[in-house]
Amino acid sequence: MKPSSWKKSGTADSMGLRMLLSGMALLSAALIGFGIYTAARMTARRISADYYFPFLKAARSVENTIADQTLLTQSKFTLARALRSLMAENSMLAAEQIVVSDLKKENAELRSLLKLSSRSSFRPVFAEVLTRNPMSWQEEFTIDKGSLDGIEPGNLAVASVFSEKANAPAIAVVGKVKSVSRHSAEISTILSQDFQLSVSLPATKSSGILEGMRHFSEQHATLKFLPLNAAPAPDQLVCTNSFSGNNPPGIPVGQIVAVETTSRTLPHNRLYLETEVRPFVSPAMVRFIAVFAREKK
Numbered sequence: 342m343k344p345s346s347w348k349k350s351g352t353a354d355s356m357g358l359r360m361l362l363s364g365m366a367l368l369s370a371a372l373i374g375f376g377i378y379t380a381a382r383m384t385a386r387r388i389s390a391d392y393y394f395p396f397l398k399a400a401r402s403v404e405n406t407i408a409d410q411t412l413l414t415q416s417k418f419t420l421a422r423a424l425r426s427l428m429a430e431n432s433m434l435a436a437e438q439i440v441v442s443d444l445k446k447e448n449a450e451l452r453s454l455l456k457l458s459s460r461s462s463f464r465p466v467f468a469e470v471l472t473r474n475p476m477s478w479q480e481e482f483t484i485d486k487g488s489l490d491g492i493e494p495g496n497l498a499v500a501s502v503f504s505e506k507a508n509a510p511a512i513a514v515v516g517k518v519k520s521v522s523r524h525s526a527e528i529s530t531i532l533s534q535d536f537q538l539s540v541s542l543p544a545t546k547s548s549g550i551l552e553g554m555r556h557f558s559e560q561h562a563t564l565k566f567l568p569l570n571a572a573p574a575p576d577q578l579v580c581t582n583s584f585s586g587n588n589p590p591g592i593p594v595g596q597i598v599a600v601e602t603t604s605r606t607l608p609h610n611r612l613y614l615e616t617e618v619r620p621f622v623s624p625a626m627v628r629f630i631a632v633f634a635r636e637k638k
Contacts, residue, residue, distance in 0.1 A: 460589035463497075463633040466490050470628050471525065479560070479625045480533035480553070481516075484632070487524045491634040494518050497538075497581065497588035498528050500627045510593040513621035514538070514581065515630060517588075526632070529553070530624035531562050531594070540564065540594055541582040547571035548582055551594065551618060560623060561598055567614040573597045579618050589633055595620040 459465070468484035486492055500515040516530035517538065529535040536553030549567040567573060577597040583590040598617040 459636065460591075460633065461583065462636050463589045464491075464636050465499075465631040466492055466634045467629065467631050468526075470630070477533075479530060479623075481519065481527060481529050481535075482624075482627070484526050484528060484630060485524070486632065487526050488521045489523050491637065492518055492521055492526050492632050493634065494521055495585070495587040496635075497592065497633045498630045499592060499633070500622045500630045502593075502621045503626070504621065510621060512631070513593045513595070515620075515622045515624055515627055518632060528630070531620045531622070532560055532624055536562070538588075538594070539582055539584040540579050541590075542567075542571060542573065542577055542597075543580055544574070544577050545571050548584065549613075551579070559619075561617040561619055562595070563615060564597075564618050565613065565615050567616065569612075569614060571614055573614065573616045593621055594618065 468486040471483045473482045496518040498516045499512045516528045519527045519529040533553040538551045540551045541548045554563045579594045581592045595618040
């Protein structure tokens with residue numbers, strides 16, 4: 342290669358290097374300028390906030406003083422009337438909030454029940470609670486479906502479960518049909534003394550009879566006639582079985598209660614065991630139910 346070519350190549354490399362250095366210098370200058378601008382802006386904001394604070398504070402103080410003086414100039418009757426108006430408005434808002442909360446709960450309850458499908462030749466009949474007796478609020482209630490809808494005495498009634506526990510079922514037993522008319526039916530809940538249901542403990546594959554027995558302190562039912570080797574344990578699941586023929590098996594009922602110091606967990610006459618069951622559903626809170634009626638052939 343000729344010396345003149347070397348000079349041209351060296352000149353080109355030198356120009357490229359100078360352009361690269363110039364670009365880096367411009368980028369650095371831009372970053373430094375942006376940093377200075379940001380810092381200056383934050384400093385100016387703090388200074389302006391400190392500068393205007395006394396004026397803003399004074400204006401707010403004047404507003405509060407004028408408002409206080411205005412209240413003092415009003416008569417006590419005017420203030421009392423304004424207070425009553427505010428209390429009425431607050432009561433209205435609280436009532437609306439309760440209505441919205443109830444509607445949300447009803448919506449969740451209905452959605453849970455509508456997911457039910459036929460089980461073991463039983464179909465769900467959806468119903469709403471019509472009336473309750475105040476003297477037996479948790480023991481029985483009347484629904485708006487009856488014999489015309491296929492409901493018969495002994496049919497199982499289930500309701501939605503509202504629980505914060507992760508393993509809680511979506512629906513559980515709430516009671517059984519006690520009597521039926523053409524358009525309505527009376528339900529004996531799981532806490533009623535008229536309630537009896539054949540149930541099983543899936544963990545031990547043992548069975549017994551669940552009887553309603555409402556306690557004033559706790560809402561428990563009594564599980565009787567368990568075999569001596571059943572060994573009921575706290576929180577053990579209790580489900581329906583098909584022995585009675587009036588209900589589909591495998592529907593959750595409740596859980597064994599941790600009872601350690603009572604004789605209910607001891608052999609009764611050394612023939613069988615008794616224990617207590619905590620239902621998944623609180624009958625007092627039920628508004629909508631599903632009754633498993635036998636499908637017509």
